[in-house]
Amino acid sequence: MTQKFTLNVNGKTHSVDVDPDMPLLYALRDDLGLNNPRFGCGLAQCGACTVHMDGQAIRSCVTPVSSVGTAKIVTLAGLGTPEKPHPLQTAYVDEQVPQCGYCINGWIMTAASFLATKKKPTEAEIKTALEGVKCRCGTHVSIVKAVKRAAEMMG
Amino acid sequence: MTKHDNPTTLSRRAVLMGTGALVVSVGAPVGIEMLLSIDEARAQGAKPPLTPDQLSSYIAVNADGTVNAYFGKMDMGHGLFVAIGQIVAEELDVPFKAVKVFMGDTATSVNQGGASGSTGIQLGGKQMRMAAAEARRVLLEMASTRLTTPADQLIVVDGVVSAAFNRDKKVSYADLIGGKYFNVQLDWNKQMGNALYAPGKAQPKPFKDHKIVGQPIKREDVFAKVFAQEDFVVDIKVPGMVHGRVIRPEIAGAVPVKVDESSVKDIPGVQVVHQNGFLGVAAPKEWDAIKAMQQLKVEWSKVEPPFPNQNALYDHIRKAAVRKREVGGKTTGNVEEAFKTAAKVIEAEYEWPFQSHACMGPACCVVAINGDKVDCWSGTQKSHFVQIGLAAQLNVPLANVHVRWINGPGSYGRNDADDCAADCAVLAKAVGKPVRLQYMRDQGTGWDPKGPASIHIARAALDAQNNVIAYEFKSKGFSRVDVNTNGSKLFDTLAGQTLGVALQSGDGFGVPAESYEFPNKRASWETIAPLLDRSSPLRSSHLRDPVGPQIHFASESFIDEVATATNQDPIEFRLKHVKDPRDIALIKAAAQKFGWDTRPSPKKGQTGNNVTGRGIAYSQRNGTRAAVIAEVNVDRTTGKIFAKRFTVAHDCGQIINPDGLEKCIEGNIVQGISRTLWEEVTFDNKSVTSVDWISYPILDITETPEKIDFVLINHPELPPTGAGEPSIRPVAAAIANAIFDATGVRIRRVPFSPDKVKQALS
Ligand code: FES
Numbered sequence: 001m002t003q004k005f006t007l008n009v010n011g012k013t014h015s016v017d018v019d020p021d022m023p024l025l026y027a028l029r030d031d032l033g034l035n036n037p038r039f040g041c042g043l044a045q046c047g048a049c050t051v052h053m054d055g056q057a058i059r060s061c062v063t064p065v066s067s068v069g070t071a072k073i074v075t076l077a078g079l080g081t082p083e084k085p086h087p088l089q090t091a092y093v094d095e096q097v098p099q100c101g102y103c104i105n106g107w108i109m110t111a112a113s114f115l116a117t118k119k120k121p122t123e124a125e126i127k128t129a130l131e132g133v134k135c136r137c138g139t140h141v142s143i144v145k146a147v148k149r150a151a152e153m154m155g
Numbered sequence: 156m157t158k159h160d161n162p163t164t165l166s167r168r169a170v171l172m173g174t175g176a177l178v179v180s181v182g183a184p185v186g187i188e189m190l191l192s193i194d195e196a197r198a199q200g201a202k203p204p205l206t207p208d209q210l211s212s213y214i215a216v217n218a219d220g221t222v223n224a225y226f227g228k229m230d231m232g233h234g235l236f237v238a239i240g241q242i243v244a245e246e247l248d249v250p251f252k253a254v255k256v257f258m259g260d261t262a263t264s265v266n267q268g269g270a271s272g273s274t275g276i277q278l279g280g281k282q283m284r285m286a287a288a289e290a291r292r293v294l295l296e297m298a299s300t301r302l303t304t305p306a307d308q309l310i311v312v313d314g315v316v317s318a319a320f321n322r323d324k325k326v327s328y329a330d331l332i333g334g335k336y337f338n339v340q341l342d343w344n345k346q347m348g349n350a351l352y353a354p355g356k357a358q359p360k361p362f363k364d365h366k367i368v369g370q371p372i373k374r375e376d377v378f379a380k381v382f383a384q385e386d387f388v389v390d391i392k393v394p395g396m397v398h399g400r401v402i403r404p405e406i407a408g409a410v411p412v413k414v415d416e417s418s419v420k421d422i423p424g425v426q427v428v429h430q431n432g433f434l435g436v437a438a439p440k441e442w443d444a445i446k447a448m449q450q451l452k453v454e455w456s457k458v459e460p461p462f463p464n465q466n467a468l469y470d471h472i473r474k475a476a477v478r479k480r481e482v483g484g485k486t487t488g489n490v491e492e493a494f495k496t497a498a499k500v501i502e503a504e505y506e507w508p509f510q511s512h513a514c515m516g517p518a519c520c521v522v523a524i525n526g527d528k529v530d531c532w533s534g535t536q537k538s539h540f541v542q543i544g545l546a547a548q549l550n551v552p553l554a555n556v557h558v559r560w561i562n563g564p565g566s567y568g569r570n571d572a573d574d575c576a577a578d579c580a581v582l583a584k585a586v587g588k589p590v591r592l593q594y595m596r597d598q599g600t601g602w603d604p605k606g607p608a609s610i611h612i613a614r615a616a617l618d619a620q621n622n623v624i625a626y627e628f629k630s631k632g633f634s635r636v637d638v639n640t641n642g643s644k645l646f647d648t649l650a651g652q653t654l655g656v657a658l659q660s661g662d663g664f665g666v667p668a669e670s671y672e673f674p675n676k677r678a679s680w681e682t683i684a685p686l687l688d689r690s691s692p693l694r695s696s697h698l699r700d701p702v703g704p705q706i707h708f709a710s711e712s713f714i715d716e717v718a719t720a721t722n723q724d725p726i727e728f729r730l731k732h733v734k735d736p737r738d739i740a741l742i743k744a745a746a747q748k749f750g751w752d753t754r755p756s757p758k759k760g761q762t763g764n765n766v767t768g769r770g771i772a773y774s775q776r777n778g779t780r781a782a783v784i785a786e787v788n789v790d791r792t793t794g795k796i797f798a799k800r801f802t803v804a805h806d807c808g809q810i811i812n813p814d815g816l817e818k819c820i821e822g823n824i825v826q827g828i829s830r831t832l833w834e835e836v837t838f839d840n841k842s843v844t845s846v847d848w849i850s851y852p853i854l855d856i857t858e859t860p861e862k863i864d865f866v867l868i869n870h871p872e873l874p875p876t877g878a879g880e881p882s883i884r885p886v887a888a889a890i891a892n893a894i895f896d897a898t899g900v901r902i903r904r905v906p907f908s909p910d911k912v913k914q915a916l917s
């Protein structure tokens with residue numbers, strides 16, 4: 001049975017009529033047409049589907065729509081724009097991080113919620129904060145450089 | 156709706172013929188009246204045919220003077236299109252930014268082999284260079300007529316041709332041909348795929364004149380990607396599309412015998428597709444398709460579990476009947492005779508497991524069938540081969556199938572993308588609607604074609620003075636082409652095999668690629684039959700640098716073993732026997748950059764729990780060579796390896812874009828570390844059991860090397876060779892040699908996960 005839900009995503013409200021158990025990922029991608037969170041595993045193991053829920057990085061592939069309530073959801077498209085980029089987006093371009101780029105969402109969204117609360121992190125702290133997020137193309141070295149660069153930009 | 160072109164109405168192969176008189180032979184002066192307007196041609200369907208012998212199949216100049224380059228290969232994340240754009244801009248003398256590269260679309264490009272064997276620049280770029288040079292030559296001839304100035308007295312700057320001695324006498328490419336097609340025939344070698352080559356009359360520029368080639372130009376797509384502006388194949392939506400999922404058996408080889416459709420009847424709009432061994436579902440909503448996949452009650456045929464115990468894998472390989480044997484590389488002397496005279500023989504055996512592509516996302520594809528027209532959006536590395544496969548599978552003319560390559564979730568060879576396209580076509584045909592099929596994680600990791608498992612035996616004969624008088628290297632393993640490297644044949648796809656087409660397993664392996672010279676030397680390989688001859692989750696095919704990491708893990712570990720046995724420094728030993736001057740320069744450059752301390756391994760006097768070591772390995776690959784030096788930390792208590800620092804010397808001839816090259820090598824090294832330290836496909840008697848990121852771990856960000864240094868050796872005077880794979884090749888051996896240097900223990904089986912290292916150390 002489907003149910004109506006109101007979702008607050010990137011500052012706008014949307015209503016969806018979906019199975020309450022359906023993971024938020026499918027509502028964002030299929031119902032709202034927001035492509036930035038991606039399906040990587042559906043098992044909370046890779047980070048590809050990460051979005052912010054009231055500022056916290058969460059894995060939308062295992063978050064039922066019914067559990068979202070009035071929380072504010074932000075996706076990569078809502079994090080920054082070419083005119084007003086998030087420092088991580090700027091750093092990602094400067095460091096030319098991605099290869100295929102499928103993993104980008106997981107890294108940027110996870111790092112963004114970490115850097116929002118942690119100023120001037122050490123390299124070890126950055127790595128620990130990002131533990132478990134996956135990149136199969138092996139861009140690890142560039143990811144670490146970009147997050148360090150963004151952290152510096154954020155002061 | 157996202158990025159979605161309407162299916163092309165123009166049959167690109169129909170064409171021209173009515174106005175065939177317009178075909179101009181190479182060398183004839185080309186007047187503007189002999190060129191068709193792009194718009195007009197589209198309207199009339201009158202463009203030169205999209206065949207390899209037409210210049211218009213590679214290059215077009217738009218009305219605004221920008222240039223389209225149509226490329227029959229695609230970028231797997233290394234920024235290949237930047238390098239191709241540089242090459243085309245260089246030869247045409249237009250600004251880099253004026254060139255747009257269109258990749259892997261069967262409606263705009265010819266079959267240049269797709270992403271394959273690190274040949275994007277080596278072969279694909281070579282053809283684009285020749286085509287662009289020919290385009291420039293033709294444009295100069297046109298300008299010569301227009302400006303009444305001999306062609307050899309014309310110069311080109313940023314797409315504007317002018318008389319060298321009167322720069323006011325000028326005409327732009329846009330004025331000459333903008334918006335119209337070239338109608339110039341090339342000298343095609345009648346080959347398709349990687350071997351395709353079709354030069355014109357023009358010679359490319361001498362390297363000394365290069366201004367754009369060699370520059371570190373950045374990738375523009377990174378911007379689009381970080382601002383979520385670019386669609387991946389998973390984002391493609393077409394009108395009327397439904398979502399598909401496939402269902403795989405629990406015991407490999409089983410087929411569905413009874414399917415209870417009533418078990419999913421509560422799911423809105425669900426359709427079940429059961430044909431022979433193929434089973435899938437489709438539903439208008441993606442989540443519903445997933446639920447149907449999970450909920451559908453299926454009775455599977457009773458089959459004997461097909462696989463051996465995993466711990467018997469290497470014994471199985473050792474004992475299995477040899478299907479094909481081949482000697483490769485350069486054989487010298489008489490190995491058997493030389494071993495008879497040896498004062499001492501060193502022998503070692505190495506083992507490498509099955510590995511998975513484990514791409515960041517499981518494969519995804521969209522197929523829309525309209526009468527006898529087929530549209531496909533795929534992350535495949537080989538769209539032109541998928542086109543052939545779908546045409547055969549759906550029994551429609553080749554020209555009716557339009558496959559667009561869309562950036563997918565990474566790809567490192569024959570991953571699950573081509574299987575996905577074939578599965579998707581089965582679903583789309585059966586349900587009569589466009590279908591988007593995405594595999595689930597367990598299907599991506601569990602059921603992709605695997606990099607083959609193998610064993611390797613190396614032996615060396617020494618004389619009484621410790622000189623190596625003979626060297627023999629043998630590999631035995633599953634084939635790199637049990638299923639072929641693309642989905643052009645139904646029997647090479649899971650869809651085909653589940654529908655009952657018998658596998659035609661191919662044989663292929665390889666031998667070490669290096670330039671060691673010993674008086675007697677021989678290398679060979681043997682392949683064995685697959686463990687299951689149909690729809691196998693352990694079918695083997697190409698995984699980044701097909702069989703290169705396995706072979707060179709063994710061969711380059713063994714070279715170190717011989718150095719140790721004769722008490723020599725690993726680099727000094729190599730330099731004694733490596734004969735190719737570029738290899739020698741490469742190894743020396745790596746050693747110098749790393750700060751190599753010359754001494755035999757293992758390192759003496761290390762006590763305590765944490766020990767460090769350094770190791771080198773080197774290899775060639777189709778003209779490219781890479782030397783990798785690794786520094787590792789070993790925690791003796793936990794067995795945990797930290798691959799801390801790397802130096803890579805890389806020589807791929809002419810460097811087109813040094814920044815792109817560095818990034819490409821960086822990915823090779825990190826993926827190489829991952830495959831060395833962590834990766835092993837696990838299985839039980841029934842099927843593959845490594846099906847997600849827990850059961851198939853890869854290198855974590857917390858294990859990122861602290862530093863990777865590069866020495867990029869540029870040979871602008873030589874043709875560029877590939878970089879997509881060569882540097883992953885020596886990584887495992889460099890790490891193994893460093894572990895030996897640190898601990899004095901030789902590990903001869905990959906992966907070096909903590910439990911395995913701990914066991915080896917105890
Ligand atoms: S898709 Fe959600 S963590 Fe992998």
Ligand code: FES
Pocket residue numbers: 098099100101102103104134135136137138139232515564565
């Ligand atoms: S760039 Fe391909 S998975 Fe990270």
